[in-house]
Amino acid sequence: MPVLAAAIVLALACLGAVAFTPDLRRALRRRRARLGRPRPYTFDPGRERRAEVKARRLLRSVVGEDAFAMYSELGFIRVGGGHGGYGYLLYPHRSIIAFDQRSGALLNEYCVGFPDSSDPASGSRLPDSDDVLAKWMALRGDERRLIADANMHLPGRHVDPGQVQRDLLRLRAWEGQRRRAAQ
Amino acid sequence: MKPGHGDVLLAEGDVELAEDERRLVEEFRCQLDQGMWAAVPGSDAGGRHEAAMVRSFEEIPRDAERVIFFPRAAGG
Numbered sequence: 001m002p003v004l005a006a007a008i009v010l011a012l013a014c015l016g017a018v019a020f021t022p023d024l025r026r027a028l029r030r031r032r033a034r035l036g037r038p039r040p041y042t043f044d045p046g047r048e049r050r051a052e053v054k055a056r057r058l059l060r061s062v063v064g065e066d067a068f069a070m071y072s073e074l075g076f077i078r079v080g081g082g083h084g085g086y087g088y089l090l091y092p093h094r095s096i097i098a099f100d101q102r103s104g105a106l107l108n109e110y111c112v113g114f115p116d117s118s119d120p121a122s123g124s125r126l127p128d129s130d131d132v133l134a135k136w137m138a139l140r141g142d143e144r145r146l147i148a149d150a151n152m153h154l155p156g157r158h159v160d161p162g163q164v165q166r167d168l169l170r171l172r173a174w175e176g177q178r179r180r181a182a183q
Numbered sequence: 184m185k186p187g188h189g190d191v192l193l194a195e196g197d198v199e200l201a202e203d204e205r206r207l208v209e210e211f212r213c214q215l216d217q218g219m220w221a222a223v224p225g226s227d228a229g230g231r232h233e234a235a236m237v238r239s240f241e242e243i244p245r246d247a248e249r250v251i252f253f254p255r256a257a258g259g
Contacts, residue, residue, distance in 0.1 A: 047187050054189030062224040062251070064232040095259070114184075116254035118217065122187030126254070130184040134253045137222040141236035151258035 039121040048127065055129035063136055074170055077132060082143045089167065090135045092128035095158045096150065104168045109157050110150035184253040198245055211240045211250065219252040
């Protein structure tokens with residue numbers, strides 16, 4: 001009797017293996033393919049927020065208190081051009097705006113980004129403050145190289161010139177206020 | 184600087200110690216091989232905040248406190 005039971009179990013196992021092995025193989029192949037593929041990007045507000053907090057801390061430590069206050073209060077940083085007479089406004093994830101420091105006339109837009117595709121799960125976009133810092137360091141360190149890598153457009157291509165003019169007025173007022181407060 | 188992370192510490196050490204310097208050189212080359220740019224923040228004689236872009240480990244001032252790697256610029 002036990003021999004008969006064992007034979008029945010063995011027969012059922014053989015039938016099961018014949019019936020399900022192709023499905024099991026397919027499932028295992030799919031699982032292996034899934035594990036080998038990089039995880040797709042999913043927006044995680046908590047992760048982005050934590051990254052931005054770190055990025056702001058780094059920005060502050062590199063650009064100094066004045067420039068960081070400008071960024072915190074106005075939303076952009078002004079950088080002087082290397083050859084005098086002109087400057088740049090650095091906004092997060094927007095074109096770099098070149099302008100005449102005396103007249104405030106807008107000169108050009110330089111469209112440039114710092115994409116990083118090394119970890120698809122985290123996306124390719126730097127936190128806002130890291131993007132501004134990357135522009136700041138690249139302009140300070142090698143203005144020609146950054147400008148050469150950027151796509152140059154006339155003002156108004158990506159950023160509203162009216163908004164930039166208002167930002168320049170806000171900047172002047174902000175600097176005047178700080179000068180008066182320092183006296 | 185990395186998307187989704189902010190700044191991440193890659194390596195640290197004292198360039199005066201041979202073993203540390205070897206590790207730092209290795210990490211520096213690895214980052215540049217991955218296409219990153221490297222900048223050394225600092226300040227000029229007048230106290231103005233500055234940054235210098237460096238393309239080789241030898242260009243980094245020996246007294247630099249840190250080197251920041253960030254993705255290279257691409258026209259948008």
